[in-house]
Amino acid sequence: MSEPTGLRARKKERTRDAIGATAVSLFLEHGFDRVSVNDIAAAAEISKPTLFRYFPTKEDLVLHRFADHQGEAARVVRGRGPGIEPVTALHRHFRTGLDRYDPVTGLNDHPEVVAFHRLVFTTPSLAGRLTRYQVEDEEALADALGAGIRAHLLAAQVLAVQRVLARANWQKIADGRTAHDVHPEAVADADHAYSQLP
Structure with missing residues (x-):
């Protein structure tokens, strides 16, 4: 049987x-x-x-941990409520992640999470493979935003903003600060960064 x-x-x-x-x-x-x-x-x-x-x-043995977030930005855009602009929905989603200390935002000071990010960011083959994941995310987000060069440009900008914010948050924690201490700066940085997007 x-x-x-x-x-x-x-x-x-x-x-x-x-x-x-x-x-x-x-x-x-x-x-x-x-x-x-x-x-x-x-x-x-x-x-x-x-x-x-x-x-x-x-590399997939490490980066499978990112699989849960694969296509997340596209899902946020597709699932947003009526009248909510895509960038607003993405900004709110990132802010919610900061408030939850979601590791994907870089704002998490659990020792294993900090060490995991260090492993990914400082190993060239992992960083290169992660770029491939990001390109796939960019394509999915551009598709969710609509057709044409504007959708592709906005998708690239949004994902660059998320990547830079997460890396900055992780670096502050890797330098010895707590996630709780970094949180207000992380929120202010996110608000500023998203406000610059079209």
Whole structure:
């Protein structure tokens, strides 16, 4: 008797999460370049081919954590209420993220989150792979904003603003400040940055 599809999907997701958590733990402890795919497979007690079924590249073992936010800006624009401008909806969404200390805003001082961001920002292959995710997000946002060069320009500007704000917030925390202390500046910076968008 075969197991139900829902159960199989949940087991697969748990396995994926466990492999990803094992990999990130090893990367944070030893550095991205010092940990091999073989090391991760051994620590996760799976074969290398099994690992690659879940994560096509070594970089994906880290960046899968961004998957929940993939296409988020486009979803915010599509889901905004009547009469709300796209930039206003995106600004409010980012501010809500700051208030929740969402790691994607850079405003989170949990040691593992700070270390994770340091890993991503200081490892060239991860930063390069993250750029690919951002290009896909930009395309999705441009599509949500409408057709033409104006939509593409605005999408690029919005995502650049979010990236710069998040990196600035993370850097202040990496320099030793608390997220609570940085919060008022992060909100003011976001308000200023979004006000400059068309």
